[in-house]
Amino acid sequence: MGIRRLLSGNEATATAMKQINPDVVAAYPITPSTEVVHYFSQYVADGEVDTEFVAVESEHSAMSACIGASAAGGRTATVTSACGLALMWELLYVASGQRLPMTLAVINRALSGPININNDHSDSMGARDSGWIQLYSENNQEAYDNYVMSWRISEHKDVLLPVMVCQDGFITSHAVENIELIEDEKVKEFVGEFKPERHLIDGGPLSVGPYDTPHFYFEHQYQRAQAMKRAKQVILDVSKEFAAMTGRGYGLFEEYKMADAERVIVVLNSSAGTAKVAADQLRAKGEKVGVLKLRVFRPFPHAEVAKALSNAKAVAVMDKCDSFNGMGGPVFVDVRTACYDLATRPQIVNYIYGLGGRDVTVDNFLYVYEKLTEIINSGTNTDDIYRHVGVRGVN
Amino acid sequence: MIYVKGVNQDQKWDEINVGGNITEGGTALDVNTGDWRIMIPRFHEDKCKQCMLCFPVCPDSAIPVQNEKRLDFNFKHCKGCGVCFKVCPFEGAITWEKEDK
Ligand code: SF4
Ligand code: SF4
Numbered sequence: 086m087g088i089r090r091l092l093s094g095n096e097a098t099a100t101a102m103k104q105i106n107p108d109v110v111a112a113y114p115i116t117p118s119t120e121v122v123h124y125f126s127q128y129v130a131d132g133e134v135d136t137e138f139v140a141v142e143s144e145h146s147a148m149s150a151c152i153g154a155s156a157a158g159g160r161t162a163t164v165t166s167a168c169g170l171a172l173m174w175e176l177l178y179v180a181s182g183q184r185l186p187m188t189l190a191v192i193n194r195a196l197s198g199p200i201n202i203n204n205d206h207s208d209s210m211g212a213r214d215s216g217w218i219q220l221y222s223e224n225n226q227e228a229y230d231n232y233v234m235s236w237r238i239s240e241h242k243d244v245l246l247p248v249m250v251c252q253d254g255f256i257t258s259h260a261v262e263n264i265e266l267i268e269d270e271k272v273k274e275f276v277g278e279f280k281p282e283r284h285l286i287d288g289g290p291l292s293v294g295p296y297d298t299p300h301f302y303f304e305h306q307y308q309r310a311q312a313m314k315r316a317k318q319v320i321l322d323v324s325k326e327f328a329a330m331t332g333r334g335y336g337l338f339e340e341y342k343m344a345d346a347e348r349v350i351v352v353l354n355s356s357a358g359t360a361k362v363a364a365d366q367l368r369a370k371g372e373k374v375g376v377l378k379l380r381v382f383r384p385f386p387h388a389e390v391a392k393a394l395s396n397a398k399a400v401a402v403m404d405k406c407d408s409f410n411g412m413g414g415p416v417f418v419d420v421r422t423a424c425y426d427l428a429t430r431p432q433i434v435n436y437i438y439g440l441g442g443r444d445v446t447v448d449n450f451l452y453v454y455e456k457l458t459e460i461i462n463s464g465t466n467t468d469d470i471y472r473h474v475g476v477r478g479v480n
Numbered sequence: 481m482i483y484v485k486g487v488n489q490d491q492k493w494d495e496i497n498v499g500g501n502i503t504e505g506g507t508a509l510d511v512n513t514g515d516w517r518i519m520i521p522r523f524h525e526d527k528c529k530q531c532m533l534c535f536p537v538c539p540d541s542a543i544p545v546q547n548e549k550r551l552d553f554n555f556k557h558c559k560g561c562g563v564c565f566k567v568c569p570f571e572g573a574i575t576w577e578k579e580d581k
Contacts, residue, residue, distance in 0.1 A: 184499040245498065283503060292502040304493035305500050312498075 087265035087331065094222075094257035097229040097264055098164070098190045098250075099124035103134055104272040105236060108159030108279075111139035111150035115169035116202050117254035118192035122164055144169040148176035155185035155247075156293040158284025160236070162187060166254055167194035170208040174215070180247045181216030182309060183294055186239035186279070187247045189217070190232060193354065193405075194254040195441040203442020204254040206354065210406040210415045216309055218248040218316055219383040221353040225262040228252040230333055231380075233267065236276045237323040243315045253355040255442070267331060275330060313384045320381055337386040339378040340393055342368055346375025348457040349394060349431070351420055352403040353379040356438070356445045360403070363450030374454055379416065387423035394424055397431040399457040405439045413437075413471045421470075432460050437473045449474050513540070517560035520579035523552045527572040534564040534574065 092100065099121045102110070110129075112122045129138040137159075141147045147163050154161040165173065170191060180187065196207040209219060218238060222228040228250065235248040252258060267275070283291050297305055317337065328334040341361050343349065350360045357378035367374045377393055394400055402421070404414025412418065417435035424430050436453055439445040453474060460467050473479050487496055487507075497503060528550065535543040535550050542558035544551045565576045 182499060183501075283501065290503060290505050293499070295500055295502055297500040300489045301487065301496060301500060304491075304496055305498070307493045308496075308498055 087267055089263060090266050091261050091263055092225060092229075092266075093120070093259050093261050094225040094228045094252050095120035095192065095259065096124055097225045097266075098232055098252075099128070100266060101229050101232040101272070102162055103128045104267070104269050105160070105162075105233070105276055106134045106273075107136050107162045109137045109139065109151070109154035109161045110163065111141050111147045111154065111161075112163045112165070113141050113144050113147050113169060115144070115166050117194055117204075117258045118164045118166040118169070118190065120258070121190060121192070125164075144172040145176065148173040148180065151187050152176060152180050152183065152185055155180070155187050156183065156285050158279070158281050158286050158288075160187075160240075160279040161185075162189070164190040164192070166192045167196055167202070167208045170212060171196060174212065177212055177215040177217060177247075179294070182305070184245040184309065184312070185247060186236075186245055186281075188232065188235040188239060189247065189249045190228075191249045191251040192254045192258045193251055201441040202254075204256055204405070205440045205442070206251075206404070206406040207440075209249055209251045210404075212249070213383055213415055216246060216313065217383060218244070218246055218313070218320075219381070220248065220250050221380055221382060222250065222252040222257065223355055223357045223378060225252075225257050225260070226264040226333070227335075227380075228257060229264060229266070230327065230331070230335065233272055233275065234320075234323050234327050234335075236279075237326075238316060238320055240279055240281075241319045241323075242282075244312050244319050246309070246312055246316060251354065256355040265331070265333075271330060275327070317381070317384050317386060335380060337379075337381045337389055338393070339376075339380065341376040341378060343375035343377060343393060345373050346396075347373040347398045347461070348454055349375045349377055349397040349400045350403060350450060350453060351377045351379065351390075351394075351400060351416065353382065353416065354405070356403065356405065359445055359447055360450045363447045363454060366447070366451070367454055372454075382416070382419075385419050385423070387419070390420055391423045391427055394420070394431055394433075395427050395429070399460045400424075400431045400433045401453045401457055402433060402435050403453075404435060404437050407437045407440065411471070417470075432466060434460065434467065434470045434472055437471075438475055443475050445475070452480065512556050514542075514555045514558050517555075517558060517579055519560040519562060520555075520577060521553060521558065521560070521562065521565050522575045522577065523550075524573055524575065525552075527570060529570050529573070531569065533567050533569065537563050537567050539563065
């Protein structure tokens with residue numbers, strides 16, 4: 086039986102870090118992720134973990150230190166948000182390209198400018214093609230559970246890719262919720278020991294990060310792409326084992342009232358909870374609506390998403406991040422592409438929402454469901470696919 | 481994850497180390513890095529006084545020395561930088577020409 090505790094999302098993440106007791110944590114504070122580092126450095130100071138805590142001078146250095154630590158054979162973690170993630174950018178590709186396992190807790194926050202410290206997904210969405218696995222979390226419990234699972238995924242020999250565990254800044258990171266923790270010994274047993282086959286400290290000669298000539302670079306990228314594809318099955322296997330331990334089941338995404346749903350909202354992170362409330366209200370009136378909540382965004386479960394949406398008539402994909410590409414946000418582009426091969430496709434539109442901490446309300450989702458009804462009733466394909474909800478003067 | 485010793489350009493994607501890791505020492509010896517060269521030094525043993533000024537300045541260790549004698553250039557690694565030619569005090573021991581490829 087787990088332990089019931091009242092914890093913020095940040096404290097839940099720090100607690101999971103404590104239970105895992107990584108060899109190295111290198112991190113630099115940035116709102117709203119600062120608390121995680123704050124809590125964790127306290128555990129270090131109090132001797133509750135034996136982690137080497139590296140207080141670096143920037144996120145670029147944090148990720149560099151993590152790369153070195155992981156290559157040396159250490160279990161390695163860091164935490165960041167927004168511009169901090171942006172400053173890690175160059176090294177994100179190095180970590181995944183060198184195939185170094187580690188977990189980065191991303192407490193999602195908008196990228197400036199104009200400067201904003203509130204929540205949206207422009208930070209992690211920008212890093213979606215950096216070769217990192219990305220897991221998204223609706224609430225504090227999921228942030229904790231995804232964090233515990235991330236190590237098994239990252240360190241699996243078929244994967245060896247770093248993982249971002251994302252949750253919404255302030256919304257879940259600072260809101261206190263009743264969650265169920267797993268006992269320390271069970272976490273330790275589940276996560277196991279990190280035993281890389283080769284690392285810099287011992288196990289024979291090893292050079293990490295040499296110049297990769299045109300004769301070999303492409304093959305190494307192909308290896309990384311294959312690892313990302315294989316990660317899907319590993320995530321499912323690890324989640325199954327996790328469910329056996331905790332009773333909490335996770336898939337690649339959650340299907341909420343999807344069985345006969347004609348109108349579907351696709352969403353990830355905390356707003357999924359708000360969308361479910363809207364779906365409940367409409368279901369109470371007999372309307373066939375559902376929510377598809379993405380948990381795994383990288384690798385993108387394209388075949389599974391397409392199958393789940395194959396019976397819908399109209400789909401709205403929510404993006405808490407604008408791609409500024411004149412076409413639609415990142416989740417939208419992937420979901421719509423995934424559905425291309427369906428024999429009969431639903432109409433799929435995009436709604437950019439909640440940027441920079443704009444409140445996301447049940448009414449926003451009721452409005453989106455209403456718009457999906459209009460699309461179905463119009464009987465024609467809409468070319469108005471790139472939409473926004475919650476902008477003054479727009480709707 | 482696989483670890484193999486030595487790489488060559490015939491190996492397929494699943495026959496090489498992940499992330500380009502190198503799992504042995506001295507592998508640069510096997511790689512032909514001399515193909516960048518445009519100019520080439522030529523060694524003329526009859527004019528060489530074995531003064532040993534050239535081999536320590538070669539940035540690519542492309543002047544082999546054996547039994548206290550320098551031997552002909554190792555063109556697998558010589559980049560044609562000309563440092564040896566410049567340093568050699570004895571006329572004609574090293575000549576300098578455009579490489580005919
Ligand atoms: S030309 Fe340069 S690289 Fe070649 S042998 Fe002379 S010093 Fe070495
Ligand atoms: S510097 Fe000239 S003379 Fe001296 S060892 Fe080299 S080639 Fe011979």
